[in-house]
Amino acid sequence: MADHKLLGLCGSLRGASTNRMLLTEARRHYAPAAYEEADLRLPLYDGDLETAAGIPAAVQAVHAQIAAADAIVIATPEYNSGLSGVLKNALDWISRVPGGVWVGKPVAIVSAAAGRAGGARAQYSLRLCMAPFRPRLLQGPEVMIASSHAAFDGDGHLSDAQSAKILGDLMAALRDEVELLAR
DSSP states (O other), X not given: OOOOEEEEEESOOOTTOHHHHHHHHHHHHHOSSEEEEOOOOOOOOOHHHHHHHOSOHHHHHHHHHHHHOSEEEEEOOOBTTBOOHHHHHHHHHHHTSTTOTTTTOEEEEEEEOSSTTTTHHXXXXXXXXXXXXXXXXXXXXXXXXXXXXXXXXXXXXBSOHHXXXXXXXXXXXXXXXXXXXXX
């Protein structure tokens, strides 16, 4: 099934972040698929703002992207032993939109981090945050890119063959989940 819609969520806002590079690699391994990346530059969640003005249009746009996607890959950096505030804020806002958009949605998690654990704690905290939403969260293989500043070559590809293989295996598993649901 070549007409998959793959959505990327990057927990880092930096344009040159290694997590964004990892999303690009994930997209390449998942292909063929229509791909887009959600813009997580959202206002901080504020219940008073929600009451006064409703759900911001930017949040509704991300919600619609999630709803339209066949599969989602989330790349999370590790900030202070957890997922980024950007990603947590996006999850909090999205949870306020009625409709349970995550339920049954195939989701893969990847991480790239400067430390030697490659974002393992960020992935764990993200899995905890995702649990109430009931997605079809893939359990593995786990893709955690350590020393991420040195993990990509000049073309933006993973320079370690083993890491690239594991990412390819995870994207194949994500594709299999989508195709299983399409049956």
